Amino acid sequence: MNNRLYGNLIFELSKEGRRGYSLPRNHVGNYEIPASMRRTKDAELPACDELTVVRHYTNLSNNNFGVDTGFYPLGSCTMKYNPKINEEMASLPKFQNLHPLQPDNTVLGVKALVLFLEQALCTLTGLAHFTFKPYAGAHGELTGLMTIDNYHRSRGDMARKKVIVPDSAHGTNPASAAVCGLEVVEVKSMSDGTVDVDDLKRIVAEQGDEIAAMMMTNPNTLGLFEKNIPEIAELIHNCGGLMYYDGANLNPMLGVCRPGDMGFDVMHINLHKTFSTPHGGGGPGAGPVGVREGLQEFFPFVSPYNGNFCVMMRACAYILSLGAEQIKNVGPLATLNANYIKESLKDVYELPIDGLCCHEFVFDGLKDKSTGVTTMDVAKRLLDYGYHAPTIYFPLLFHESLMIEPTENESKETLDSFIAVMRKIAEEAKTHPDEVKSAPHNTPIGRVDDVLAAKHPIVTYRAMKNDEMKD
Numbered sequence: 001m002n003n004r005l006y007g008n009l010i011f012e013l014s015k016e017g018r019r020g021y022s023l024p025r026n027h028v029g030n031y032e033i034p035a036s037m038r039r040t041k042d043a044e045l046p047a048c049d050e051l052t053v054v055r056h057y058t059n060l061s062n063n064n065f066g067v068d069t070g071f072y073p074l075g076s077c078t079m080k081y082n083p084k085i086n087e088e089m090a091s092l093p094k095f096q097n098l099h100p101l102q103p104d105n106t107v108l109g110v111k112a113l114v115l116f117l118e119q120a121l122c123t124l125t126g127l128a129h130f131t132f133k134p135y136a137g138a139h140g141e142l143t144g145l146m147t148i149d150n151y152h153r154s155r156g157d158m159a160r161k162k163v164i165v166p167d168s169a170h171g172t173n174p175a176s177a178a179v180c181g182l183e184v185v186e187v188k189s190m191s192d193g194t195v196d197v198d199d200l201k202r203i204v205a206e207q208g209d210e211i212a213a214m215m216m217t218n219p220n221t222l223g224l225f226e227k228n229i230p231e232i233a234e235l236i237h238n239c240g241g242l243m244y245y246d247g248a249n250l251n252p253m254l255g256v257c258r259p260g261d262m263g264f265d266v267m268h269i270n271l272h273k274t275f276s277t278p279h280g281g282g283g284p285g286a287g288p289v290g291v292r293e294g295l296q297e298f299f300p301f302v303s304p305y306n307g308n309f310c311v312m313m314r315a316c317a318y319i320l321s322l323g324a325e326q327i328k329n330v331g332p333l334a335t336l337n338a339n340y341i342k343e344s345l346k347d348v349y350e351l352p353i354d355g356l357c358c359h360e361f362v363f364d365g366l367k368d369k370s371t372g373v374t375t376m377d378v379a380k381r382l383l384d385y386g387y388h389a390p391t392i393y394f395p396l397l398f399h400e401s402l403m404i405e406p407t408e409n410e411s412k413e414t415l416d417s418f419i420a421v422m423r424k425i426a427e428e429a430k431t432h433p434d435e436v437k438s439a440p441h442n443t444p445i446g447r448v449d450d451v452l453a454a455k456h457p458i459v460t461y462r463a464m465k466n467d468e469m470k471d
């Protein structure tokens with residue numbers, strides 16, 4: 001589309017004999033590598049001049065979309081601003097060059113930081129102890145469920161092998177339960193999107209002796225505050241189970257209310273979401289697990305080391321720079337921003353569950369279904385206007401889910417421009433739907449066949465050259 005050689009691989013820019021770098025003169029003499037260990041033909045490396053290499057990778061990086069380049073309303077992921085002070089702190093050489101096997105007396109400051117973070121998380125959650133071993137939210141779920149399993153087994157209560165999970169839950173909840181060897185029992189949601197307590201009563205009456213735990217996300221995956229938690233916690237505790245809190249959505253609760261006070265026994269926190277670490281593309285993360293007093297002795301062995309220290313360091317910097325008073329504004333501002341977008345768009349996008357949301361909410365596609373324009377089309381068209389798409393087709397409760405989470409950091413101007421573009425797309429869906437259905441038009445790569453990409457991923461240059469490119 002222009003002279004930037006978009007789409008070229010560095011191998012395709014290669015010209016035999018070109019050089020970008022010369023090795024310094026050898027001052028130490030030659031060492032003859034035994035013939036049996038030498039390659040028989042030269043490695044196939046691209047041969048490019050330095051300027052071509054610099055432009056190639058700089059252009060690639062410009063194709064990247066991040067929180068630092070534009071609005072990123074990806075629901076459930078809490079793509080909030082990552083303050084630069086965090087990066088400065090996490091990249092201090094004395095933290096960067098730590099080795100996990102360093103003697104204890106050389107890392108006393110680091111241990112003090114971990115202790116500080118544990119105390120801060122205990123204060124924010126109302127729980128008593130945290131382990132920092134898990135590397136992500138899902139890993140935290142597994143660690144938390146193993147803790148619960150260990151607890152029941154320590155009491156000789158071997159029959160408790162079932163975990164109650166709401167039908168609105170994040171997919172990692174049932175997956176973690178399955179990996180832990182537990183059976184998932186699904187509890188229904190009511191039409192207002194929160195857990196159906198009557199359905200839960202039925203499950204507890206029928207299978208109470210087998211219930212190990214109930215997993216809940218609050219606000220739940222629809223962005224709704226679960227109002228009946230005290231009653232739910234009482235039901236579960238009375239039948240002998242424990243309450244697990246999926247804390248990936250802790251952001252709107254920071255300093256406002258605490259899982260420990262609501263009756264939860266075990267939880268994980270996604271430090272990379274709530275406490276600001278850049279986490280697009282799958283990492284890095286940290287999923288510390290917190291427990292009520294007495295349960296810490298049941299933490300399982302999931303890793304010999306504490307998890308991603310740099311993520312923990314960023315969380316410390318974030319908490320310290322906001323402080324106890326400012327941190328209380330995070331939740332209300334995230335909630336205000338989400339409700340502002342929701343109310344400004346609900347006349348053109350279908351809002352299946354009306355009322356106040358917390359930090360995020362879900363539309364069920366465009367209100368006018370006659371245009372044939374789907375949530376996928378809206379998401380692709382947003383790219384043309386320079387926005388990252390919201391989360392789409394999740395949660396599974398609706399056919400055309402479009403899940404928007406603006407976070408607390410965005411200005412009113414940013415929210416207003418996003419709202420204007422969303423309204424414009426709704427208008428385009430009526431006036432020229434084909435342009436929306438064939439979007440994106442302004443990106444380096446148009447609409448990809450993601451089923452083909454998932455089924456036949458081509459991840460090597462050679463495979464692409466020889467076979468698949470012809471198909």
Ligand SMILES: *Cc1c(COP(=O)(O)O)cnc(C)c1O
Binds near residue numbers: 076136221246248285
């Ligand atoms: C993101 C998320 C998870 C999983 O966390 P990872 O760090 O991606 O493993 C679990 N539950 C909810 C509600 C989430 O939003």
